[in-house]
Structures are given as structure tokens and as C-alpha cells.
Amino acid sequence: MHKRYARQEKILDMEKLNNSHVLIAGCGGLGNIVSLYLCAAGVHTITLADFDKIDYTNLNRQIAFREKDIGKQKIDILKDILIERNSNCNIFLIYNDIDTIEDFSQYDLIIDCLDNSYSKIKLHSKCKQNNKTSIFGSVIRNYGQVCLLKNSCINCAIPDLITTSDSCELFGVYGPMVGIIGSYQCYIALKYLSGYDVEEKLINISDLDFYEILLEKCNHVENNIEEIEIEYETIINELNYQIFDIREYINEEEYLMNHVFNEKDLISSYNIYVLCDTGQESILKAIELNSKGYKAKSIKGGIKRIFNV
């Protein structure tokens, strides 16, 4: 084993790290931190997944990137930076959305460094279906959350993810909080890969305060995004159903059969079909309703697809 790991080999299992393959989904602020630490610690293979290019607005928190990298593909730049730091590390690149990743079998751990709820839920649902452990991380303003998901699922662990708006553009993001959460994700990852028991708990950091919630084992494998979506055309022959419209602005011409606008009007014995503009928010709402005991699905493509607009 290389001398370079002399300061950590008493704490971490270098053989295990040297046999590990980690998928880092998203290479923005969290992905920068996570990939740098994992690479430095001697994780053998890292796959970086991101389709985005580097923008000036990234530089306050995506600390691996430099001014000269603006306009370049994030994962290309990150790969060069990682190899410069540890040439023993093997780096693979996926330029697509994480939606396109079907085979998870090669990964020992998946780290969620994504920045939107929809992709996050999709990623962790896929991990759950493939029986893979994942590490969730999320930052908005001066607030961050992190947890390992093995026996619990994202919907049980972070129910408020559904209602949390996640745009850094809207709410801003405090650079060091990205560093804190990314470092936490790495800390958990190295512990997990080294074979230590990692408690499943959600760590919340709000400004300078810190609180944690222990997560319980659940059996929510059914939150498979593909299974939760339904085509509008297949609904209309049913008898007992409600269309739950969660859109903010609704035209009268768009009223459908069995249209409902308030959650309190939902009938728990009926099939509930959630409708939004594009079919994204409705997925999150359907998952939330299912966790409350409803039989909910999301109408694929939303109102745009029904009316072809």
C-alpha cells in the first residue's frame, strides 16, 4: 500500500477502499467536495455523472472549478483535477441525466449530489429497487440535510423534500454549507465503504444549529417512478377515481371529470390521480399521498400532455 495513505490506514480499510466503485450523481457543489475527498482517500473507481456545463454563478460554491473552466463540461474538468491529485484513481464519466443509468450492479455506493427533488427521488428509488445503499445530501440557503439510506427510503427519511422548493436560483445558497454537507457525505461514505456500521439517521443543519432524527426501516420499494405514473387515457374508463389537481392556476376549460382541488376532499377508498402542469410535481405529491395511505398515481406529462400544449 502506498505511503500516501499512512495517516488514514489505521482508521480506514484501505483494501476495501481500493476495491470500491462509487457513483457520484451530480457534479456541482456537493459533487466537487465528495469526489475530491473520495479520490484523495484512495477509492479505486469513481463514476461521475452530470450533463451540465460550468457557469459563473457556480463559482461561489463549486470550489474545484476555476474562471478558465467556464463553459466547459463539469465532469471533464473534474476528472482532470482528480487525476492530477491521485493518478491511481480510475474515473468514468456519464454525460447524461441519471435517468439513463439502468445498471447499478457495478456500484458499491451511490452518492446523491443532485440539486432537484425530482431527480433525487428518481435516483433513490432506483437504488432501492436495485438494493443499493445511497447517501442523500441537500443544501438550500443556509440549511442542509444528509443521511445514509439503506433500510429506510427517501420518502420516509425526508418527507418535506416534496414540499421543499429546491432552486438555488430562487433562494440562494451559502457556499460553506455545501462544503459541510458534502464533507458529511464523504465521511459517511468512507465509513460505510470501510465496513463500519453507519447509523441511519437524518442530520439536519440549520444555520449553526444541528439536530438529528433516527430513521426506521421501511418496505417502500413500490415508490418506483415508472409504476407511479399513469396515462390519462387509461383512467377515464374507471368508476371510482378522483383527479387531484395541484396546479396553482387552473383554467375552467381544463376541468376534467371528477376534478378535485383540495386534499381534504380526497376519498381514501378511491384511486387518486394527481395532476400538475408537466407531470413532475405530481409524482412527488403522489408519493406523499401514498405514504399517507392513499392509492395515488401521477398523470404522465401533466395537463400539457392531456391538451397537447
Ligand SMILES: [Zn+2]
Ligand atoms: Zn419508506
